[in-house]
Amino acid sequence: MSRLRKALLRTPLVYKILVANLAIVAAGAVGGTVFTVWHVQTYPDDVHYELIAVFAGIGILISFLVNKWVLERAGSPGPAAAGGRCRAERRARCARAIG
DSSP, X not given: OOHHHHHHHHSOHHHHHHXXXXXXXXXXXXXXXXHHHHHHHHSTTSOOHHHHHHHHHHHHHXXXXXXXXXXXXXXXXXXXXXXXXXXXXXXXXXXXXXX
């Protein structure tokens, strides 16, 4: 496993979510600005209110999808945790059998 991947796996969940949101905001700011400049120059007589709704909708959708993806990855324990879960289940069965 690469060093970067190991470092990312050790990063607390709150920082993973913050980095994902920072990336969304930065990409949205740059992409939205470029698109807005193009749209205003191409259609100078329009009111451009529709851009607000489009950007808000796209931002909400992308934020939801990225945060969902990060949280799902954080919730999947991986092979190391699976072994611990199996041991815990065996201990619980033993305790029920004894008790």
